[in-house]
Amino acid sequence: MHHEVMSVHIDIAGLRREQVAVVPSPLAELGMALHALSEPGHHPGLQGWVTGVTARLDPHLADRMCEADFLWRTTFSDLFMPFAGIPGRSTLPGATLADELDLLDKLTDEQFVDAALEFTCSLPYCSHGPDALSDAEVRRRALDLAAARGPRQLRFSERLLADPPRIRAWLRQFLQDCDAAFFAEAWSRLRHQLAADTRHKTDLLRHKGLAEMLAAVSPALTLDEAAADITVDKLGEGRTTTGDGGLLLVPTSLGWPHLAVLHRYGWQPVLHYPVGSPELAAPPTLEQLALRMTALSHPVRMRMCRHLARSAYTTGELAQVHGMTAPEISRHLAVLKKAGLITTRRRGRYVLHQLDVTVVARLGSEFLEGILR
Structure with a gap:
């Protein structure tokens, strides 16, 4: 089972405690705000806010929001x-959005274009490879993938590759307009x-210490002190290292259930984690979920669940109903029990099994949370 669950690893060998910083980022939160506005289904808790903002949006700004929504919608x-x-x-996040837009201006054109083209999934993310500005083959592949995602993405990518400074100015102006329209008010809260x-x-x-702090950030994070490795339980694979730099943790109020890891080659690793999640129960690990x-x-266990959801039954009763032997039923019950789906209690000399309906009812949202994490 273990090898099937993927994860992201951060190598923190040599990292000193004073190189770990927890700092909010106004620009990252504006990104999450744009994401929630374009994917309200991921964020049921924000529906009221999303509806309010959308109703007041200037149509021209709403159009511009559609032009580059792939920068925050899918990834x-x-x-x-x-x-x-x-x-x-x-470098730490800026204290204000203006400070962070100045940091955005400090990225090279190569860095900007690489990060902006990430939605095409074409560029090497964890490793260093040729970039789309200087390499015709990488550029061709990026445009092919952009075309597959739709005409808007293709137009944006063509303009980006032809004239990075123009798109950078466009994006900066767009983010400032979002700030004026709705974000400044949200950020102050x-x-x-x-x-x-x-x-x-x-x-x-x-x-x-670091282990306790990471455990408080998310149950999906584990620190192996001996191996100097942080593992993030995500449906994605990747590795990065703090190298001679630091480790940043950036909290988000709008981001639940997404726990994001920035692990781009040559960049400082960042854990972008949600605070104040509406679901206080610890999410199951991806392995538990798969289990x-x-x-x-399994069709037999599915049929057994029909009975176990309605009432508590003994192994003997289930064997009789399903025309199976007691040992066969016991084996199926053991699988359901190991997955944490049934409860068992004793009544005199009988052992009664029942489906834990609340756990089953949560599976849909846990699956969504797991794949969106």
């Missing part, structure tokens, strides 16, 4: 975290929650 572009790309790998979370995590780091779905997908 969350690293352009929203330009601090990570600054040489030296130790959100930044207090983010500042409080930042203080809490920084205290944990200082007094309890539950596999357990339920």
Whole structure:
């Protein structure tokens, strides 16, 4: 089972505690705001806010929002975290959106174009390869993939490759207009929650250490101190290293359930994590999730669940109903039990099994959370 679950690894060999920083980023939060506006289905808790903002949006700004929505809709572009790309790998997010837009201006054209083309999935992300500005073959492939995603993406990519400064100016102006239209007001509210979370995590780091702090950030993060490795339980594969730079943690109020890892080659690793999640129950690991779905997908166990959902039954009763032997039924019950799907209780000399309906009911949202994490 283990080898099937993918994950992202951050090598932190030689990382000192003072090189770990937890800092909110206004630009990253604006990116999450744009994502929530274009994918409200991912964020049921924000539906009220999304509806309010959308109703007040100037039609011209709404059109421009559609022009480049692939920068935040399907993948969350690293352009929203330009601090990570600054040489030296130790730059922190800016205190204001204006500061962060200045950091965005500091990225080279190559960095900007690479990060903007990430939606085509064409460019080497974890490793270093030729870039689309200087290499005709990489450029051709990027445009092919952009065309497959639709005419808007193709137009944007062509303009980007032809004249990066023009697109950079366009994006900067667009982000400033979003700030004026809706983000400044949201940020003035959100930044207090983010500042409080930042203080809490920084205290944990200082007094309890990195492992405890990461555990508080998300159950999907584990630190192996001996191997100097942080594992992020995600349906994606990748590795990165803090090298001689630092590790950044950026909280988001609008981002639940997405836990994102910036692991672009040569950039500072960033963990972008949600605070104040509406679902306080710890999400299951991807392995548990796979175990539950596999357990339920067997036709015999599916039929058994019909009975176990309605009432509690003994192994003998189930064997009789399904025309099977008690040992066969026991084997199926063991699979369901291992996956945490049934509860068992004793009544006198009988052992009764019942389906845990709440766990089954949560599977859909847990699956979504797992694949969107």
